Amino acid sequence: MDVADGTAIVTGGKGSVEANATVEITNTRTGETVRVAADDQGRFQAEIAAQSGDNLQVKAVDRAGNDSDVEEVQTVPPDPATVAPKVTPGVATNIYAATRFLYTGASPIQRGVNPDTIEPRRAAVIRGRVTDRQGEPLPGVEVTIKGHPEYGRTRTRADGKFDLAVNGGGTLTVSYERAGRLPAQRKVDVPWQDYAWAPDVALIEQAEKATLVDLNQDRLQVARGPGESDADGARQATVLFPAGVTAEMIMPDGSTEALNRLDFRATAYTVGERGPEAMPGELPATSGHTYAVELSVDQAREVRIMLHRDRFRPGAITPVTVPESAVTVP
Structure with missing residues (x-):
């Protein structure tokens, strides 16, 4: 709203x-x-x-x-066009003056910004749009700049769009997060005194079904994600857990705690026409858009998980996205 x-x-x-x-x-x-x-x-x-x-x-x-x-x-921000100050006809207005309302005032659209952060000569605004996998606008997505907490945060509006004031003159990484969906990041080249459009992003929901992996079992166990089908055919992410795999949680204070079970999920990014928009980040220049899957463990939402076994390796998936906050395979 x-x-x-x-x-x-x-x-x-x-x-x-x-x-x-x-x-x-x-x-x-x-x-x-x-x-x-x-x-x-x-x-x-x-x-x-x-x-x-x-x-x-x-x-x-x-x-x-x-x-x-x-x-x-x-709650989601209003359309900036409905709250922006009126422009005086015949008076030149630069980007800095025209967009300060985004992060100033009693209820700013962009929160957590010190007004002195944005430099008048470098002021710029990143604009973008976020949808779901079906292409429908996704409101309420938190948008930040990686490594730059001084720019605060904003959220996507009812139409899935956002405006974020920054200092231009380089490449910035835009981070997108919303509860219940997998996060994403995109790099944007931002000039001075101008607007820059970020690529469209589609945030997808995590696989609904988790596979229980009982690490006390002395046998091979199979964990599968949901079956997917599109113009490229049918497929299903599959991970094999051989006997002898152990796991431990790495707590925020550095201590560890053994786990005897994993609630494992495999969520495919590359499904349908919006597969490229759903990717968690840009692909390397030498890699084509093929197949990507998110491998996650429910127990790793607040801590890290370490899996141990010499022969345990993810399969030949290009690329495999394993967030630092989730699962580590030595």
Whole structure:
């Protein structure tokens, strides 16, 4: 949902909640909660103070006092064209002056930026668009610049687009993240005093089904991802775990903890027409777009996993993406 003038409007259509239920909306950043009554058709509308990027929790309470499950809703920035300051006819305006509103003010579109970070002579704006695998706009994706926390962050709007103010004069790596989807990065050459368009990106959902790998078993185990099919044919990612493989978690403090089971997922990037847009990063100049799969372990979401066995190796997949925060194969 969009945020305008520091207010988010949360709307539920017919049948979204039980008739005449009380709907509670809580801003997890501020702790504020507002309550409204749904009508006899289960419709409601509520306003709550919010900034772009805030997370809202929505819960319905029926007349008997029973609570529904809590649904997380994320606010998204408004279209900059609707909040940009008016340009004075006949007066020249540079990029710096025209785009400062993106990261200044009470509820900026781009948050976490010190106004002095952007240099007037180098000011630039990166624009881009994020979709899902089907090409539908994907709102609420967090967009940052790798290695440059001083540029803060923004989120994609309802149309999947974003604007991010930076200092131009080099190549920057744009990072895209959204809960429940695999992250991606793209490099963009950014000039001074200009706009630069990042390549379109498609963030895909992680494979829904995980394969249980029991490391106590003295036998070969097979872990497979979901079957995929497109114009290039049918295929299915497969990883073999021979007997004797062990695993340990590497905790944030450097200590280790043995694991006796893995919940393993294999998610294919290269599926359908938007396979190149779904890739986690650009391919090397010497590599063609062939086949890529994300291999992940659920237990490695907050820590790293180390697999041990001399003969254990990923198969001949080009390329295999193994995030540093996930699985390490020595």
